[in-house]
Amino acid sequence: IMIIFLLSLFSFVSGEIAFRINEKLSTDPQFYEQWKDLISIQDRQMADHSEDLFHFSSLLHQLKTCPTVRTLSDGINNLRVNDVAIYADLGHLSTFCNHNLTRLNNGDLDSCGHHSSSSSLPTLDKMFRVFSPNLTVINVHRKHGESFVNQVKAITERIKEIPGYEEKWKMIFMLPNIQDGEASETGQAAIEVLQGIEYLNDNFPQKTFIVVLKSSGKGMWKDASHAHSACLTLLDRWKKYVDHNSEEVWEQVKIIVEKNFQNQQFTVEILPLLNEGALAQLPNGTDLSSLGYDCAHWSERGLSLLHSSLWTSILSSLSMRTKEYRPLHTTPKCPEPRCPFIRTSSNSAVCLWSKVEDDLFPFAPQYIAVAILSVCAILCFIVMLFLCREKEKGQLKKEKAFGSNLSSIKFIDDDS
Ligand SMILES: *[C@@H]1O[C@H](CO)[C@@H](O)[C@H](O)[C@H]1NC(C)=O
Ligand SMILES: *[C@@H]1O[C@H](CO)[C@@H](O)[C@H](O)[C@H]1NC(C)=O
Ligand SMILES: *[C@@H]1O[C@H](CO)[C@@H](O)[C@H](O)[C@H]1NC(C)=O
Numbered sequence: 001i002m003i004i005f006l007l008s009l010f011s012f013v014s015g016e017i018a019f020r021i022n023e024k025l026s027t028d029p030q031f032y033e034q035w036k037d038l039i040s041i042q043d044r045q046m047a048d049h050s051e052d053l054f055h056f057s058s059l060l061h062q063l064k065t066c067p068t069v070r071t072l073s074d075g076i077n078n079l080r081v082n083d084v085a086i087y088a089d090l091g092h093l094s095t096f097c098n099h100n101l102t103r104l105n106n107g108d109l110d111s112c113g114h115h116s117s118s119s120s121l122p123t124l125d126k127m128f129r130v131f132s133p134n135l136t137v138i139n140v141h142r143k144h145g146e147s148f149v150n151q152v153k154a155i156t157e158r159i160k161e162i163p164g165y166e167e168k169w170k171m172i173f174m175l176p177n178i179q180d181g182e183a184s185e186t187g188q189a190a191i192e193v194l195q196g197i198e199y200l201n202d203n204f205p206q207k208t209f210i211v212v213l214k215s216s217g218k219g220m221w222k223d224a225s226h227a228h229s230a231c232l233t234l235l236d237r238w239k240k241y242v243d244h245n246s247e248e249v250w251e252q253v254k255i256i257v258e259k260n261f262q263n264q265q266f267t268v269e270i271l272p273l274l275n276e277g278a279l280a281q282l283p284n285g286t287d288l289s290s291l292g293y294d295c296a297h298w299s300e301r302g303l304s305l306l307h308s309s310l311w312t313s314i315l316s317s318l319s320m321r322t323k324e325y326r327p328l329h330t331t332p333k334c335p336e337p338r339c340p341f342i343r344t345s346s347n348s349a350v351c352l353w354s355k356v357e358d359d360l361f362p363f364a365p366q367y368i369a370v371a372i373l374s375v376c377a378i379l380c381f382i383v384m385l386f387l388c389r390e391k392e393k394g395q396l397k398k399e400k401a402f403g404s405n406l407s408s409i410k411f412i413d414d415d416s
Contacts (some may be wrong), residue, residue: 021109021234021294032229036105038288038295041228043101045282045289047300055329059122059308063130066334073353076267077346078192079209081131081315081335086159088138089116089124090151090196093175093213094140096303104293112297114165115139121304124173127311129333136162145374148180149199150190156203166206171342173310174212179296183240189215190249197268209342210261210268211314214275216247220325221277222296227286231295234308238296258345267344272311277325290327302327317348 068082069081096119097112104110116123117137125137155172159165174193181189192270193212193243200208224231237347250270257268280287288295298306305327312333313321335341339351 022107024233025107031230031233034228034292038102038228038230039101039293040098042099042288042291042293042299045287046099049289050303051329052251056121056304058124060130062332063127063334063371067337068131068133069335069337069340070356071340071353075264076209077264077341077344077351078353079169079342080340081128081342084128084132084135084209085171086136086138086162086165086170086173087125087128088155088159088170089173089175090142090155091141091148091174091176091213092179092297093177093215094173096298096300097294099293099299109293112292112294113142114300115141116303116307119300119303121300124310125309127307128171148176148189149195150348152196152199156388159204166204168207170208171203172200172208172210174210176213177215177296178221178238178241178245180297181245183244185244186248186327188241188244190245190253194253194256197257201261201266204266206265208266211310212268212270213310214270214272214277216245216250218242219274220277220279221296223286224288224291227279227288228295231288231291233296239293258262262345269314269344271310272321272323273309273313273325275323280326280328286382287327305329308332315340317343318345319348348350
């Protein structure tokens, strides 16, 4: 019954988004032409990215070659990707739209609500799983129009079903865009995020690491509006929201978070990745292949590219985090050897930890002691040998000195 309920919920979701665009498509012939042009450009560009196959298929493989560091250090500032046991993400930037030109042309519009973990391309849950094979991924179906805080509540319930959840490290990515808020002072995305953080802090005060992707103003969507007239029309309805998504409010949220929600058991990192984010450029125009057909969500490709940049961001110290996101392929980043943790403001300033020797060499200290002793013994031996030879040489010299007088002739005679 639960499954049937979820399924009907899901078809309701897909119906909702599709309905609005379908309505526009059937009532506005000019928009219809523009939109057809948009989806065919996206289709062509997706096909043109021949480098995708290589990058996407090798990404997880490359992460597998990252060296693992064993450490006894504990606490939020020494959290390794290997320690994460529960993963969740939420917000409109955590889902993607499927792109199937045939279906789109037939008016069969996708929901754009596909969860990142259902992607066939690398996403954060898969990257964490490389390091933490027993990772639990929380995947809650979202009702369309469901508030951000309600999504947080749904995730909270699911996490509480996991045995021993208090003692497990929980990693929660909040990836909102303007659609996660309302066009009002109190309902804007930044405030929703803050309420979500408060709710999680009440429920999971222990072992919780929250990453927030800040997306103030229009962000990347300014680019999308400029790049295609269909996007301009599609994004028009979010105009009012943009006015209520100011940088100032996000700054205030940051200050509140630093004061109240950063301790040894619970922390929030706000990533500036999208501060100066923009779409990638191709020789003959803007690359729209990272966006979904609604211009507001990601395509499967765009979601994967974002996730790999998020991965790089959380493993980079504060000063090294990029603010200029572009949906392009990047080299997958390993935890830094000097500070192999998920970076916080604290461990970006000072990174204190101690390494544990690898299990493969459990007697490593003894081996080292034996090695040092052997080296000492050999050294002693060499020194002794050297001293003895010096002594011999000394004798030879004496003999030579001795032989330099007349009686040396006698020695020469003896030798021959
Ligand atoms: C697109 O959808 C059509 C109709 O459902 C299906 O036959 C086709 O295989 C799909 N194409 C791709 C690339 O998935
Ligand atoms: C992962 O789970 C399996 C079986 O549930 C268990 O045997 C294994 O020890 C677990 N690994 C870790 C690292 O917890
Ligand atoms: C851009 O150029 C490539 C080849 O150079 C072509 O395949 C593609 O269709 C062009 N894209 C657009 C939007 O014209």
